[in-house]
Amino acid sequence: MIETKEKIRLGLKENWQQFTLLVLVNMMVGGMVGLERTVVPLVGTEEFHIQSDVVVFSFIIAFGVVKAFTNLISGVLADKYTRKKVLIWGWLFGLPVPFLLAFAPSWNWILFANVLLGISQGFAWSMTVNMKIDLAGKKNRGLAMGLNEAAGYGAVGLTALLTGYLASHYGLRPQPFYIGIAYTLVGLLLSIFVVQDTRKFAQLEARQVSTDESAHKPNLWWVFKETSFKNKNLFSISQAGLINNLNDGMSWGVFPLLFMSMGVGLEGIGWIKAVYPVVWGVGQIVTGPLADKIGRKPLIVWGMFVQVLGHVVIGFEWFQPLTSGLIGSVLLGIGTAMVYPALLAAVSDTAHPNWRASSLGVYRFWRDMGYALGALMAGIVGSFFGLEWAVHIAGIITFISGIIVWIRMKEAIA
Template sequence: MTAVHQDTPRLGLRANVAQFSLLVGVNALVGGMLGQERTVVPLLATEVFGVPGYTAALTFIVAFGLAKAATNYVAGTLSDRFGRKPVLVAGWLVALPVPFLLIWAPSWGWVVFANVLLGISQGLTWSTTVVMKIDLVGPARRGLAMGLNEAAGYAAVALTALATGYLAAAHGLRPAPFYLGIAFAGLGLGISTLFVRETREHARLEARSHVARADGRHDHLGDHLGNGEVFVQTSFKEPALSSASQAGLVNNLNDGLAWGLFPVLFLSAGLSIERIGLLAAIYPLVWGVGQLVTGGLSDRWGRKWLIATGMGVQALGLAIMATAEGFGWWATAAVLLGAGTAMVYPTLLAAIGDVAHPAWRARAVGTYRLWRDGGFAVGAVLAGILADLYGVRTAIGTVAALTALSGVVVAVRMYETRHDPAHPVPTGDPR
């Protein structure tokens, strides 16, 4: 009798604190796999392989973004069909060869291939940790859950970018910085296989107890949407879902630009690798730590205006990065870019969770992340072409303008998605 009680799923952060905390740690390892590249790989392109032109040098981000975007979409469907844990474990298996490929790559093409594998791995692992946390906490603390998840991931990105910068300065661009990736992949696979538990039953429990919004918004979508319907609603039709999808794409468009071009800009200004690593870490560190605050704030203040304002703050940071000169100004710009992204990132995921019915929420998250991480590829191509034609600063300034425009779209089109489950539509209400 006791065993049955222990295996019965319960919703809420307190009821699932052990598994939730474990998944926070797993996502930190996922972020570390990405962070091993933030400082070093753009410099490998120019300093080791002599890749000509910005567009060609950013092919590794295009490969990563396309692979991750496509895998995000598949991950949602797979996790609904087979469960969350098998998808998570599969993602770590794909990650295992990545640091070895980066260490031993004899040509730039091998680095691009490693980033295809990294994108697939990130799509499977990061998407699944997001869905699993949403499963566990239920509707009341969704913003906080996403803040903790994304904070762990991007704080790890930042700290690993900083660490690899110092390792590269002390021991060279290869192989020392990528030893961290080997450790992260091994730990992630072991913890996910041995200790993480399946959460799909938590989503089914929430679906059985789902209540409609008091204002009747979006509940007409129902709980039996097919894959194509989920894609269309999330991408284009449903105002909040589609507004979140375009904002996510633009957010990662500017992140792809930051990943690929900022280290090159700083190197051209004569900064040392240690200082480049520090600047590369400031932006995701502020982003990561900031989400510890902004995720919970969105549960109290709402989603819409945090997203719209955050896009504006990002645009300001990019504008300063494009026009200013020197470490101090660039550090200020990185702080603003990180703060704006912290306002946006967990809040967009929480908004998707607000709108999507638990029965098709994993697929909606996958579709949103398809668009969001497609922004890496769009950003790398756009930034590379503009940088080759007009220079790095023009590329950054153009992306700043696009980011501001995205915030306007959210302000005009998106409705507030946070709702109070304590005030459902009464039984028999025609809404």
């Protein structure tokens, strides 16, 4: 391993304590999103009596847009103020969220909670990603991202299951949201007192990379153009990330309402909502290191196609509603587990360490804009053609996205 006079070394083994701590912190971050997966769409329809699908899904749109723009600036802020400071800011923005979700007197307050949650997630999750990449070095980057996303999305799924259980026994509010208070307090305290900043590790890696025209410190607009459309690899990755989260945004809003209309109870919906992110999360423990071994592109392409199969199972109701929902969610989870760490690692492979944090921010901007686009698409399509067609449309778009990666992306790792 590379080493400096200050004994700064790159690698998971060399930095396992800080890496493990960041995994724990990201579990708290993911749990905050899991608070909303099962219950909040039902709060809109059952408690606030909202009839419009677009209005019900507006909390996802607000979350996705705000998180996307926060991702965009998070890398710049991290380079200016350190990763640790931005992580702490993320938790401070998240502190009011569980209280607002539990006691909001109107839907507008739910929307405000999701604005804060979007900022919180954009800062906190982005920093756990950047900090793990800083520590891991290039050799174990796929494994690092697999462990990071496994922790975060595993917590999303388990929290979705727990909130569904609590809602079925105690009602939609406030009890399901109390666990969010614990997440924010534990995450904030760990980030302030135990987590260490990792920017010096990125600086070390930058010194080991051969200098070329892109190795300078470019401005955000240059990085935005390079990541969004100028670089073929980064374009392919960014559009795949957007469509991947379009699926998640669609399922986030559609599944509770769709399966409730089919007669599935709250606990059943909780299981359907939990299976997707749990399989997605746990699966990345395998797919992360697999991306280091076989490359990023095969996992991205075939992961998108497996997600398409999940849409087919759910959208055409091959089984009883609960069974169809569970099998389809497992397939969506497997496909997403294949895609997620490979996409993050592929961005890191292509972007120079000097502008990697900003490039990851741009990628995550497009990826998380998918939440908003997926919810908006689902709301519009659902209002005119029914919620099943929202599932069909998402499947068609996902298939096209996989073809784009297949044709345009090239491996960037040695």
